[in-house]
Amino acid sequence: MNDQAFSSVAPAGGTGAEKPKMTARDVRVFYGAFEALKGVSIDISTENVTAFIGPSGCGKSTFLRCLNRMNDTVAGARVEGSIALDGRDIHDPAMDVVQLRARVGMVFQKPNPFPKSIYDNVAYGPRIHGLATKKPELDGIVEQSLRRAGLWDEVKDRLADSGTALSGGQQQRLCIARAIAVNPEVILMDEPASALDPIATARIEELIDELRGRYAIVIVTHNMQQAARVSQKVAFFHLGNMVEYGDTREIFTNPKQSRTKDYITGRYG
């Protein structure tokens, strides 16, 4: 078997009928002299949930953070290559980073609601982005976002309670509602369920499935079963390379690269 990494020449995921929402070409990330990501090319579409898998330090989270320029905030980090959202380079000096991060939202491993009311957690983004001018309009956005995040029925009678008083799983769905509230096009999720119990995890996974098609979703997960359950496309990263990209079903039943096989079958290392 040929264990060659994907090169920058042939981007993964480029064959979909739909125009890709995001395209990355030969993306390299350096932390000082260390090359953490060695030329990744991939297309991210709205029709599929894309999962990034791989061992710790493989570059999957680094790459995820490139997609909304979160690496800008990391001291000593340098990003090369091109990343485009709807065909427009996200590193274009004219690109407003705050606007970019509203369009490409992010949900983190640990639920991080603001120490504010449930309502304000969701209303915060729309307010600062000026998406609503009147209270009823804002109420509508809050309700719709909480509904889409599958949390509305549980919190509709206590919107003034603090977001931090919710359970872990509810907090994570609140964070997803918060990301949804600013009307994003892409949602990046970095281990969104790893701190949750199995039932809360199942609700997040169900939610991801419901959100598919409306938003381009990229999820980083260490849980292989989760990647298998929620995604339609999988990219396997190893030592800064994207080793294999393909249909989830194919990757988990018949991977082409021996490094992918060794990793998913638990023979790695």
Next chain:
Amino acid sequence: MPQQPTAHTVKSFDEEIDQLRSLIGQMGGMAGAQISEAVDALFRRDAEAALKVVARDAELDAMEQEAERLAVAIIALRAPMADDLREIVAALKISAVIERIGDYGKNIAKRVPVLTQAAPIGPSVIIPEMARAASAMIRDALDAYVDRDADLARQVMERDQQVDDFYNSLFRSLLTYMMENPHHITPSAHLLFIAKNLERVGDHATNIAEMVYFSVTGQHLAERTKADRTTSITAAADEED
């Protein structure tokens, strides 16, 4: 070329797969022996030996249940992926096929008492040779499974033709034999079923080989064309040939 993958990080996972693999190997060995011994009993006209074959089929059934229990436990507890998953699923299917082969052995053995009552029939001399070919296919298909040997699996598939040829030839001979003398009908009919059973054993061994090939390579081989032509053979047509 046999492919032995590197060990899993969790050693007990490897142990469970090994346990399942060796159980399937044992089942295959036993099914092959059942076929050989049933045909052996037939030719030694040994009804007692045939009864032992019939009785031993229960062991094979019990082993199939054990294989199923092991495979289901591995799927539930280990969530196997990729080649591991293909192998466990293959093991489940193969154990069911082996159990079926055992049933054919039992069916052959059950006919032995009736056949020992009748005079030996000429064309039946082909049967031991046919049984040897079919048993060898089972043995090699299971060796291919245990050694993860896709090439050997492919060879086994090609050999089914030989068993089919034996069957076609025997079918024609027995038909002629029955027409010659109505007294030959009872033993010939039984031999016809025995031959059909052996022909099915060859088919099942081929199926096992196909499953092994898929388990090892992740690819399906193109469907083989069947060489059992007896569906269109009639006594009249046979004479015109």
